[in-house]
Amino acid sequence: MEKPTLPKGTRDFGPAVMAKRQFIFDTIRKVFQTYGFMPLETPSMENLSTLTGKYGEEGDQLLFKILNSGDFLKDVPKDKLTSTNAKQLSFQICEKGLRYDLTVPFARYVVMNRHEIAFPFKRYQIQPVWRGDRPAKARYREFYQCDADVVGTDSLICEAEIILMIKDVFQRLAITDYTIKINHRGVLAGLAELIEAQGKETSLFVAIDKLDKIGEEGVRKELVEKGFSNSSLDKLFAILNVKRSNASQSALLTTKFESSDAGKKGLMDLKEVFILLESYGSDDTNVEFDVALARGLSYYTGCIFEVKINNVSIGSVSGGGRYDNLTQAFGDKEKLSGVGFSFGVDRIFDAMEELNLFPKNAQVSSKILICHFDDESFRYGLGILNQLRGAGIACEIYPDHTKLKKQLDYANKKMVPFTLVLGSDEVKSGQLTFKDMNKGEQEKLTIDQIIEKLN
Template identity: 50%
Template sequence: MRPSIPKGTRDFSPTQVARRNFIFNTIKHSFELFGFQPIETPSFENSSTLMGKYGEEGDRLIFKILNSGDYLSKADESILTAKDSNKLTTQISEKALRYDLTVPFARYVVQHQNEITFPFKRYQIQPVWRADRPQKGRFREFYQCDADVVGSDSLWQEVEFVQLYDSVFSKLNVIGTTIKINNRKILSGIAEVIGAKDKLIDFTVALDKLDKIGKDGVVAEMISKGISEEAIEKVQPLFDFTGSNEDKLESLSKMLVSSEEGSKGVEELAFVINSINELGLQTAALELDVTLARGLNYYTGAIFEVAAPKEVKIGSIGGGGRYDDLTGIFGLKDVSGVGISFGLDRIYLVMEELGLFETVELPKPKVLFLNFDESEGIAKIKAIAVLRNAGIKSELYPDLATSNNQQKKQWKYVDKRAIEYVVTSVEGDKFKLKNTQNREEQLLTIEEMVKFVK
């Protein structure tokens, strides 16, 4: 039987790991540059921590972990006979793999609230698991790269997150990203002024699909959800919402003049947009997108989504928003927060398609000592120790070459790994160093080699 891996998981080659690490390190550097502190949480949590926090669909996608030992021995016989999987799961599984980093973060804040200095700026880069149907850009095991601030309701945090997105994508050389922004209060205000306040979720879920199913599809879905034609008529301007961010703010301000909540949303968005206009961005564009809804049940203020450069057809590569009571699910009320996430796997696909990995090098030795003469082994190992202590990556080819073919194999290794310097032999206290790029050779002491290679 041929070995295989579970669907929705992947092996990564040395090249892929080097490229992924390049993205990780770039994001991590920016997180720390903006003052975020790292935390880590366990790969699995108590089921009670996760279940019921993501809705019915989310609960279905959580990987449950069977209790150790004879897990069926304590199960209720009647439940086993009835084959009621939902009830049985609670009896045979007490733990589950984490579904995201946000709920574990909320649990962390509540559990460690007396040790944390608020506002607390944290970042987390760890894998998560979802029992989803695998497809392009969607996996069952994948990394999330999250940054959140809890304990502050200042809109300067939203401004900083726009700058953070711009900083990361500029450093990755992903030029032309669009940071889309909206506000939950605006969506609530629109539903209120068109008389569909009781249909807020249905209204926004349909509106969020405008770029996928078009105007007619959105209208049809709204009607199917019981939203009146009169209400839909009032919302028509949103289907063709064009102009600058300032034009859109002005239109929204007029549309929502009778809604206190909607007007507050416009005010909050105006602060973020005007601040970014004043500060400027490096390579990204900030766009007010009134159809953006992203998990409306969850967010209470600003909503973010990052679109890849137009030449790459892929879903969002980042997203997030403001939430006013995340920790409330664990009993700590009124702790406001805002956070964003980077979609590592989609960012990788974007960079691959744009040919942006050409400058990412695999880890490799700067100097390779060939192994042609057994008597030179100790001298070479001592020299390697000196080079490594000087911060120069070095290694000895492990197998001794006793024939021309074996020597050719070592040179082929040098060529395949594109190693810059090779030590071929030892002559007294000097080493014959060859530059593989210009073919020049010279005899150097180990001290001279350290200076030369550095």
């Protein structure tokens, strides 16, 4: 029999990695809850009718489809079987697919539960999603998203709180060198008006979004090919190229956007977000008003965000923005505006590994291993174990009677930080040999002293 393997693009998470991942998840969950977001979980499977048509043609192709149970060919005529192509056939033999993101299931949930929900509705959702992408570095076929959205209000405190939550999460994770880029759909529209690119907005935004990667030369080349004049591009780069403070960027654009309603609205919103940050007692440290930030455009209508951890190989770890109609795709007539963002845990994990930021005690294992010389001390150890656990201390006893060396090797391999070594002396006196496995030091302590020391 061949050795088993994992499906391409998927991973096991063993104990050491799980401990670090749980540290990130717990941090994000804690911050979401502190900001008043409530948990939601949706099924891994959705009807294909819920999923298709929501992610563009490329996204539809990346959906994992689930074969109907039982005789899935029952209702497919034999001639259809050979005359249709794979794509057409797939919809006849599959009704369900795996969740591709958390936004569409959230929208589906809101549509189905509209009358029970108290709006504004603040929900967070931490679940895996699946995409049939070609696996590559930092691109997996199963990965977690951590989303928080507020729907049912236009208030810009939601935008301000997204910034605060990102800052809070990063502070707790000890990530210090990062940039929260913010822009506004209205500012982009103003920019397009300014350089007279109406009707060619998409080409413009797609190009400038790549400024970081391909530089001014690359963007100019792409836009010239799309028919932009050099003079309009000079105007564009006069704005994009100069790094200014958020306030002076805003001041500059205010003079330029005098005749653009969309541009003025965008600037006003952004200014208000910065003012609100100050009302919270925070400021725009780590926040950069980036006129070139565009993100996916079909969906967002107000502020947009992207978060980059600096000086790591894959730094883009979070993004989001405001939309004015969450449930539109389900034909809902009542508009429901909102704003949300998403943390990519896998990328935060990779960045933290690269920066060596995980706390040493993130390893989830027993704090104490009880070792023993004979059956008497073994049985005595069980009572000790029970007392330690009663005090909330994770611990275990080496389950078999074996040499002390083997027991201590096990503690080292599992990175258990302390051991208790029990023999007939300890059983008699209650003075237990307590060993710090990292320092190599040991001392005699009573069980009460040990509990006090570890708590």
